[in-house]
Amino acid sequence: MITGQTAAESEMLEIRCLLNYIFETSGYDLRNYAYASLRQRLKAAAFSARAGSIAEFHQIIRGDGKALQQLLSSIATGVTGLFRDPDFYAAVRKKVVPILRTYPSIDIWHAGCATGEEVYSMAILLKEEGLYDKCRLYATDMNESMLQKAHSGVFSSSLLQHYNDNYQKSGGKETLSLYFRRREQECCFSESLKKRIVFGQHNLVTDSSFKEFQLIACRNVMIYFNKQLQERVFRLLHESLCSFGVLGLGRGETLKFSKIEEFYEPLDARQKLYRRLT
Numbered sequence: 476m477i478t479g480q481t482a483a484e485s486e487m488l489e490i491r492c493l494l495n496y497i498f499e500t501s502g503y504d505l506r507n508y509a510y511a512s513l514r515q516r517l518k519a520a521a522f523s524a525r526a527g528s529i530a531e532f533h534q535i536i537r538g539d540g541k542a543l544q545q546l547l548s549s550i551a552t553g554v555t556g557l558f559r560d561p562d563f564y565a566a567v568r569k570k571v572v573p574i575l576r577t578y579p580s581i582d583i584w585h586a587g588c589a590t591g592e593e594v595y596s597m598a599i600l601l602k603e604e605g606l607y608d609k610c611r612l613y614a615t616d617m618n619e620s621m622l623q624k625a626h627s628g629v630f631s632s633s634l635l636q637h638y639n640d641n642y643q644k645s646g647g648k649e650t651l652s653l654y655f656r657r658r659e660q661e662c663c664f665s666e667s668l669k670k671r672i673v674f675g676q677h678n679l680v681t682d683s684s685f686k687e688f689q690l691i692a693c694r695n696v697m698i699y700f701n702k703q704l705q706e707r708v709f710r711l712l713h714e715s716l717c718s719f720g721v722l723g724l725g726r727g728e729t730l731k732f733s734k735i736e737e738f739y740e741p742l743d744a745r746q747k748l749y750r751r752l753t
């Protein structure tokens with residue numbers, strides 16, 4: 476520690492140093508993630524690697540590429556679920572579907588899709604509303620291993636009861652089992668559900684817009700970012716949304732106080748659905 480520096484300042488420096496190293500070696504830019512939660516996750520990772528400090532952990536990461544990959548996976552927590560927040564999907568059915576019906580073809584982006592349950596939920600909803608065949612769903616995440624899992628479309632049978640409840644609460648019109656095959660401990664989404672979904676790696680921090688969409692869902696991702704990074708990502712989402720397109724955020728996220736707020740009206744403020752004005 477440099478003389479006159481507090482332990483907190485010294486740790487902050489060590490973290491900054493580690494984040495610079497991660498960016499330089501892997502391209503993952505975590506430097507503007509929300510500090511308090513990032514620190515917590517780095518400390519937990521350091522503890523599991525038996526490192527006494529962030530600086531010591533940095534040395535471990537330098538000598539072990541696998542440790543870096545493990546760290547990246549633990550930072551990008553992929554908590555998700557089928558029809559997570561059922562009220563959000565109920566609002567999509569009621570308020571977004573009528574808008575989508577007005578388009579001859581529909582492009583949808585799930586940014587930060589984790590293991591894909593979110594995009595499969597949307598695919599099921601669109602099938603039941605008779606819109607699936609005119610949609611293309613793009614599901615992206617920065618984490619390659621989560622994307623592989625998303626692509627496989629496999630989930631554990633132990634989650635079935637919970638997913639069934641969510642599906643019913645979201646206004647599901649059929650039985651969920653119509654959309655997957657069960658093989659003992661695992662369920663796998665049917666090919667007919669997958670056929671219009673494109674999975675790809677995209678980093679919201681470093682990559683740019685790649686298409687124009689009628690609907691973008693970027694849910695429970697922005698909570699990991701600091702204000703400056705949130706603004707960057709809001710701008711990217713805004714540039715990727717067509718006029719009068721719809722943006723859906725997570726429960727703890729909001730367009731309020733962002734620089735793009737003035738270009739949107741709430742379609743359902745409670746469910747964090749916003750419509751672009753022009």
Ligand SMILES: C[S@@+](CC[C@H](N)C(=O)[O-])C[C@H]1O[C@@H](n2cnc3c(N)ncnc32)[C@H](O)[C@@H]1O
Pocket residue numbers: 551552553554555556559586587588589590593615616617618621677678679680681693694695696699725
């Ligand atoms: C908590 S999950 C949310 C999953 C899903 N959207 C949902 O709401 O259920 C957060 C996801 O954001 C992804 N993520 C974090 N930073 C990202 C970035 N810079 N670019 C793209 N995805 C990112 C993580 O890899 C993780 O899969």
